[in-house]
Amino acid sequence: MGAEVVVEGLTKSFGNQNIWRDVTLTLPAGEVSALLGPSGTGKSVFLKSMIGLLKPERGRCIVNGVDIVTCSERQLYEARKLFGVLFQDGALFGSMNLFDNVAFPLREHTRKSETEIRRIVLEKLDMTGLTGADRKLPGEISGGMRKRAGLARALVLDPQIILVDEPDSGLDPVRTTYISQLFLDVNAQIDATFLIVTHNINLARTVPDNIGMLFRKELVMFGPRELLLTSEEPVVRQFLNGRMDGPIGMSEEKDSATLAAEKALFEAGHGSGGVEEVTGVPPQMRPTPGLPDRAGGRRRLDRVMQLLHTLPETAQEAVLASLSGEDRRHAGTHQHDEGTVAGQRPRGPRPSTHSVRHGRR
Numbered sequence: 001m002g003a004e005v006v007v008e009g010l011t012k013s014f015g016n017q018n019i020w021r022d023v024t025l026t027l028p029a030g031e032v033s034a035l036l037g038p039s040g041t042g043k044s045v046f047l048k049s050m051i052g053l054l055k056p057e058r059g060r061c062i063v064n065g066v067d068i069v070t071c072s073e074r075q076l077y078e079a080r081k082l083f084g085v086l087f088q089d090g091a092l093f094g095s096m097n098l099f100d101n102v103a104f105p106l107r108e109h110t111r112k113s114e115t116e117i118r119r120i121v122l123e124k125l126d127m128t129g130l131t132g133a134d135r136k137l138p139g140e141i142s143g144g145m146r147k148r149a150g151l152a153r154a155l156v157l158d159p160q161i162i163l164v165d166e167p168d169s170g171l172d173p174v175r176t177t178y179i180s181q182l183f184l185d186v187n188a189q190i191d192a193t194f195l196i197v198t199h200n201i202n203l204a205r206t207v208p209d210n211i212g213m214l215f216r217k218e219l220v221m222f223g224p225r226e227l228l229l230t231s232e233e234p235v236v237r238q239f240l241n242g243r244m245d246g247p248i249g250m251s252e253e254k255d256s257a258t259l260a261a262e263k264a265l266f267e268a269g270h271g272s273g274g275v276e277e278v279t280g281v282p283p284q285m286r287p288t289p290g291l292p293d294r295a296g297g298r299r300r301l302d303r304v305m306q307l308l309h310t311l312p313e314t315a316q317e318a319v320l321a322s323l324s325g326e327d328r329r330h331a332g333t334h335q336h337d338e339g340t341v342a343g344q345r346p347r348g349p350r351p352s353t354h355s356v357r358h359g360r361r
């Protein structure tokens, strides 16, 4: 099973430029999470902080009992082996063929024989749909194949956590869906914890179990996908719809004068972009038939049913509407006439969407 990652009160600045502060979230073991946010909000900085390439000034990032922020170099060296990272461009060595690129971490970090290395590399190339491409150079293959090769390389040390930075960059919508499918297929096969940083709304709406969003130097929310996808927060609605109308501006957040001036323009009939209103919680993609069920998905179901009563009503409804008959049997629940699940009605006050940050410990 993948490792849980517990982030508490993480704060990162460069000199006197604060990037984000007090970020607290838990990536549940073996689940797929996504981190959204406008450009420049520090999503890549967050990924780099998780693997100790950057040092936040405050807070903790705990993986298997080790705090990545404060641990020794030796502990960090060991902890990094738990991570597989897929960078935007695959970060392949241009002069090495795919076999050698994928074999690289094994040759660097293990004492495995070439026979064993060959077995592992071919297995990972097969897992990522690259059988037969092992002798190709990165320059001879498409962007989608390069990403898959980057994923194959990220998998060779059997990571417990896989970090993915903007997997859709440079890919067409169809290839983006294929790589999304691959993430869920890999997750089903190895049960690793995933964190995907993305701007891609289709991916964000259909792939992750959990979604978070960074804005104005803070984590606006983090929780089950239904929480963000049903949120009425203006920044969330604007982001999901890709519109100019809202708090996100051209290069950063808008000041109140700009916001008011733009609002007047939109009210006077100037279009704010976007094609149609993106609403609702579409079905989540599933592993390709024939692959195992996602163990992380099962655990997520139990987890979300436990915290269901703490979610806003619209998110609760979306969770309940997404349950299959099998899910209901697994959760040991049955449906009432009005579509609620026995034993899972809200107990106590419901927090507003804005204040909910599930995963906080």
Ligand SMILES: Nc1ncnc2c1ncn2[C@@H]1O[C@H](COP(=O)(O)OP(=O)(O)OP(=O)(O)O)[C@@H](O)[C@H]1O
Residues within 6 Å of the ligand: 014, 019, 037, 038, 039, 040, 041, 042, 043, 044, 045, 046
């Ligand atoms: N090593 C560094 N030194 C100084 N500033 C940095 C460093 N790395 C990142 N930054 C700054 O941190 C901010 C956040 O950058 P980051 O690349 O994490 O944003 P992002 O949310 O991933 O953006 P995008 O979606 O465009 O990739 C930017 O202002 C960037 O200039």
